[in-house]
Amino acid sequence: MRYVTSGESHGPQLTAIIEGLPAQMELLAEDINQELARRQGGYGRGRRMQIETDTVEIKSGVRHGKTTGAPVTLVVENDDFKHWEKVMGAGPLEEDDAKSVERKRISRPRPGHADLNGALKYGHRDMRDVLERSSARETTVRVAVGAVAKKFLAHLGIDVAGQVLEIGGVKAEETSYSSIKDLQARTEASDVRCLDETAEEKMKEAIDDAKAEGDSIGGVVQAVVEGVPIGLGSHVHYDRKLDANISRAVMSINAFKGVEIGIGFEAASLPGSQVHDEIAYDEENGYYRKSNNLGGFEGGMTNGMPVVVQGVMKPIPTLYKPLQSVDVETKEAFNASIERSDSCAVPAASVVAEHVVAWEIAAEISRTFESDRMDVLQKSVQAHHERVRNDE
Ligand SMILES: Cc1cc2nc3c(=O)[nH]c(=O)nc-3n(C[C@H](O)[C@H](O)[C@H](O)COP(=O)(O)O)c2cc1C
Numbered sequence: 001m002r003y004v005t006s007g008e009s010h011g012p013q014l015t016a017i018i019e020g021l022p023a024q025m026e027l028l029a030e031d032i033n034q035e036l037a038r039r040q041g042g043y044g045r046g047r048r049m050q051i052e053t054d055t056v057e058i059k060s061g062v063r064h065g066k067t068t069g070a071p072v073t074l075v076v077e078n079d080d081f082k083h084w085e086k087v088m089g090a091g092p093l094e095e096d097d098a099k100s101v102e103r104k105r106i107s108r109p110r111p112g113h114a115d116l117n118g119a120l121k122y123g124h125r126d127m128r129d130v131l132e133r134s135s136a137r138e139t140t141v142r143v144a145v146g147a148v149a150k151k152f153l154a155h156l157g158i159d160v161a162g163q164v165l166e167i168g169g170v171k172a173e174e175t176s177y178s179s180i181k182d183l184q185a186r187t188e189a190s191d192v193r194c195l196d197e198t199a200e201e202k203m204k205e206a207i208d209d210a211k212a213e214g215d216s217i218g219g220v221v222q223a224v225v226e227g228v229p230i231g232l233g234s235h236v237h238y239d240r241k242l243d244a245n246i247s248r249a250v251m252s253i254n255a256f257k258g259v260e261i262g263i264g265f266e267a268a269s270l271p272g273s274q275v276h277d278e279i280a281y282d283e284e285n286g287y288y289r290k291s292n293n294l295g296g297f298e299g300g301m302t303n304g305m306p307v308v309v310q311g312v313m314k315p316i317p318t319l320y321k322p323l324q325s326v327d328v329e330t331k332e333a334f335n336a337s338i339e340r341s342d343s344c345a346v347p348a349a350s351v352v353a354e355h356v357v358a359w360e361i362a363a364e365i366s367r368t369f370e371s372d373r374m375d376v377l378q379k380s381v382q383a384h385h386e387r388v389r390n391d392e
């Protein structure tokens, strides 16, 4: 399975085309819309999220609520486009629109954003041409694609959830949950998608303080996947090591600067006896691990324990109290441009992380098993579980 996304932040729409989904898979716009709503929420977002009500239209590949096996096209319209038509039109620049375009011109690149590198690489004089595509608005359709992947995984008894572990240096002390359903319900009830209510209040204060200072803050998010078959990925091919592919996917989320699987960086300072997860066996469950420090992976393959991934998000680059930059027209020192912006998007990013991880796991399942039809895929995955459980 593969997908491509297109669309600009203030253009008419965002689009994704997914190729290779099994036929006969139930899929409704509502399945996707509830995930889009989750991504829009979270404390610390800017005014844009009040303009948009992200809803998907399924334009191809689904008929009467079931996939046909054909490419699936997903479209999310940008409600904000109505305010940007003059600036974002695809036709030749009309004289009447020149003033509007000039007002939105960006010539003072924001440190930490894609503005300067994108302009130098693609030869744009107006860095709006960079901003429009580098904006994390694109994560809307990546979540839509991930929601389809989640639906795919749900058909196979695999669940995905996530939580926020840290914002602006405030760490959640309480991060444990009794089941993935419990994790989903409790993060849904939190403004910052965090299980620790005391930390949540401090995180919100940190966001308020950053906003008042014209500053921004980042944090750490975690995605968890349960019910994954043993042996997804491969120790044989470097490019099928699934922990590596998941890391790439998480790192590709805008503003992510680090990824960990399981205890990750903590493994550097611990002896092997405290890191590696002891192997056990019982007839009912087959092989399992007594702990899950390695986050469900050994040798680039899943070991049947929950997949646990953390991602580090840096603070948002656009600052209302801007950093120093250079005007690309005059080469003189100036403060960076100020665009309407979030002060913290860590809770939203945790939803994005869940979805990009869900996609990587679904895509690897589709590579591993016969997947033209969902019913056949379900039987193959079931047979695989049984084979592995019985050590055949
Ligand atoms: C959900 C989400 C919302 C974001 N909102 C903003 C924002 O409002 N302003 C901003 O400057 N950056 C925002 N970012 C981060 C930028 O998109 C990102 O820093 C930029 O694309 C440069 O890429 P890089 O940070 O990965 O190098 C957001 C990121 C995410 C995941």
Ligand SMILES: C=C(O[C@@H]1CC(C(=O)O)=C[C@@H](OP(=O)(O)O)[C@H]1O)C(=O)O
Pocket: 009, 046, 047, 048, 049, 134, 135, 136, 137, 140, 254, 339, 340, 341, 342
């Ligand atoms: C639009 C979204 O996030 C945007 C991501 C973003 C950026 O630079 O990444 C900048 C802001 O865009 P705008 O200037 O239009 O408010 C955010 O709102 C979204 O998440 O849907």
